[in-house]
Amino acid sequence: MRLTRFFSFLSVPALALLLGCGGSSPSIMTPPPPPPPTVTDVYVAGYEFNGTKYVAKIWKNGVATALSNGANSAVAESVAVSGNDVYVAGYESDGVGGVSVAKVWKNGVATALTDGTKSSAAYSIVVSGSDVYVAGYERTGGVGTPYGAKSWKNGIAAFATDGSKSASSYGAAVSGNNQYMTGYESNGSFDVAKVWKDGIPTSLSDGTNAAYGYSVLVSGNNVYVAGQERINTTYVAKTWKNGIATSLTDGTNYAYAWGLALSGNDLYAAGVERNAAGKNIAKVWKNGVATSLSDGSQSASAYAMAVSGSDVYVAGYESNGTKSVAKMWKNGVATSFTDGTNNAYAEGIFVHVH
Numbered sequence: 001m002r003l004t005r006f007f008s009f010l011s012v013p014a015l016a017l018l019l020g021c022g023g024s025s026p027s028i029m030t031p032p033p034p035p036p037p038t039v040t041d042v043y044v045a046g047y048e049f050n051g052t053k054y055v056a057k058i059w060k061n062g063v064a065t066a067l068s069n070g071a072n073s074a075v076a077e078s079v080a081v082s083g084n085d086v087y088v089a090g091y092e093s094d095g096v097g098g099v100s101v102a103k104v105w106k107n108g109v110a111t112a113l114t115d116g117t118k119s120s121a122a123y124s125i126v127v128s129g130s131d132v133y134v135a136g137y138e139r140t141g142g143v144g145t146p147y148g149a150k151s152w153k154n155g156i157a158a159f160a161t162d163g164s165k166s167a168s169s170y171g172a173a174v175s176g177n178n179q180y181m182t183g184y185e186s187n188g189s190f191d192v193a194k195v196w197k198d199g200i201p202t203s204l205s206d207g208t209n210a211a212y213g214y215s216v217l218v219s220g221n222n223v224y225v226a227g228q229e230r231i232n233t234t235y236v237a238k239t240w241k242n243g244i245a246t247s248l249t250d251g252t253n254y255a256y257a258w259g260l261a262l263s264g265n266d267l268y269a270a271g272v273e274r275n276a277a278g279k280n281i282a283k284v285w286k287n288g289v290a291t292s293l294s295d296g297s298q299s300a301s302a303y304a305m306a307v308s309g310s311d312v313y314v315a316g317y318e319s320n321g322t323k324s325v326a327k328m329w330k331n332g333v334a335t336s337f338t339d340g341t342n343n344a345y346a347e348g349i350f351v352h353v354h
Contacts, residue, residue: 038353038354039353039354040308040351040352040353041060041061041081041351041352041354042060042061042313042328042330042349042350042351042352043058043059043060043079043081043086043349043350043351043352044058044059044079044315044326044328044337044346044348044349045057045058045076045077045078045079045088045089045090045315045346045347045348045349046058046059046076046315046317046326046337046344046345046346046347046348047074047075047076047090047344047345047347048064048326048338048342048343048344048345049342049343049344050070050342051342052070053070053071053072053073053074054073054074054075055067055068055069055070055074056068056074056075056076056088056090056092056105057076057344058076058079058086058088058105059326059328059337059346060086062328062335062337064337065108067088067090067105067108067110068092068110071095072092072093072094072095073092073093074090074091074092074093074103075090075091075092075121075347076088076089076090076105076347076348077089077090077091077121077122077123077124077347077348078090078122078123078124078125078304078347078348079125079348079349079350080125080126080127080132080350081127081350081352082127085106085107085127086106086107086108087104087105087106087125087127087132088104088105088125088348089102089103089104089122089123089124089125089134089136089348090102090103090105090121090122091103091120091121091122091136092110094116098119098143099116099117099118099119100119100120100121101113101114101116101120102114102120102121102122102134102136102138102152103122104122104125104132104134104155111155113134113136113152113155113157114138118138118139118140118141118142118145119138119139119143120136120137120138120139120150121136121137122134122135122136122152123135123136123137123168123169123170123171124136124169124170124171124172124181124215124348125172126172126173126174128174131153131154131174132153132154132155133151133152133153133158133172133174133179134151134152134153134172135149135150135151135169135170135171135172135181135182135183136150136151136152136168136169137149137150137167137168137169137183138150138160140163145163146163146164146165146166146167146186147166147167147168148160148161148162148163148166148167148168149161149167149168149169149181149183149184149185149196150169151169151172151179151181151196151199153179158179158199159179159181159196159198159199161185165185165186165187165188166185166186166191167183167184167185167186167194168183168184169181169182169183169196170182170183170212170213170214170215171183171213171214171215171216171225171226171260172216173216173217173218174218175218178197178198178218179197179198180195180196180197180216180218180223181195181196181216182194182195182196182204182213182214182215182216182225182227183196183212183213183214184211184212184213185201187207189207190207190208190209190210190211191210191211191212192204192205192206192207192211193205193211193212193213193225193227193229193240194213195213195216195223195225195240195243197223202243204225204227204240204243204245205229205245209229209230209231210229210230211227211228211229211230211238212227212228212229212256213225213226213227213240214226214227214228214256214257214258215227215257215258215259215260215304216260217260217261217262219262221242222241222242223241223242223243224239224240224241224260224262224267225239225240225260226238226239226257226258226259226260226269226270226271227239227240227256227257227258228255228256228257228271229245231251232251234251234252234253234254234255235254235255235256236248236249236250236251236255237249237255237256237257237269237271237272237273237285238257239257239260239267239269239285241267246288248269248271248285248288248290249273253273253274253275253276254272254273254274255271255272255273255274256271256272257269257270257271257285258270258271258272258302258303258304259271259302259303259304259305259314259315259349260305261305261306261307261312262307263307266286266287266307267286267287268284268285268286268305268307268312269284269285269305270282270283270284270285270302270303270304270305270314270316271283271285271302271303272300272301272302273290275296277296279296279297279298279299279300280299280300280301281293281294281295281296281300282294282300282301282302282314282316282318282329283302284302284305284312284314284332291332293314293316293329293332293334294318294334298318298319298320298321299318299319300316300317300318300319300327301316301317301318302314302315302316302329303315303316303346303347303348304316304346304347304348304349305349306349306350306351308351308353311330311331311351312329312330312331312332313328313329313330313349313351314328314329314349315327315328315346315347315348315349316328316329316345316346317344317345317346318334320340322340323340323341323342323343323344324343324344324345325337325338325339325340325344326338326344326345326346327346328346328349
């Protein structure tokens, strides 16, 4: 009835057009809703002196949250984010016998990885699915005994060197079911840069000079490491790809590469090269080409880094002449996280895009 009444008001051409289209009434296409906006949160892990002790901290978009209460010195070294959960690796002094205890903070709640009878530290944390991997070290005994490289999976020790030679791991990565660590192990004369894949070591240096791996990442079948090796009288910043070394500096001045990131085919490393005046210059190398983050008037250090889209983030610190200021550089532009009253250091970074 309503349709008949509707047609009675149409002109003949309009009616013919409707009938020619099958007689159905015209429909209005509803555009799809716009995608939700993308949010980028930047997390930085580090620590700040409170006048008597170091306090482990995390900065989210520059806003600080203390992880430790300041009663004992504590350090945050690395941060990872998965969903709504924020994980931080570091260590805290027991305040009694000078023993440091490796810890993981999940959303600010600390869990000790060791029993505190031997000094330990956690340097790197990676989250893959529901699994949390940590790399660090634990002494084999009391003060003066060798350090042993160690990894933990979900709080349980997964691998450790045998303790016969001093060793430590500084970087962690996960690919599939494989866990990677990088660090060093002494050969009795020199420290040898190494990568462990599920506990199986591969040497990155030949053992004739001291060398260290600090960060590791895995992409497909490629394993990348950032570190340093002593050549003649100084240390050279290096990266290794599948065990093949590339020198980032020429050996004129002390240098190291600590942070590592991969974006497409571009490999980034963050670290330090000392200038002729003895000041450390924070640097980023992109495919081996250096960019200075600091001007060399004061010492600065770059440690962790991340790349998200076209943005390059670096965490570190720079002296103000008397104190170290925790900083982040985004595309070379520095942001200070502390006011310079007390020493503070930024050691780890994670960019969470969601």
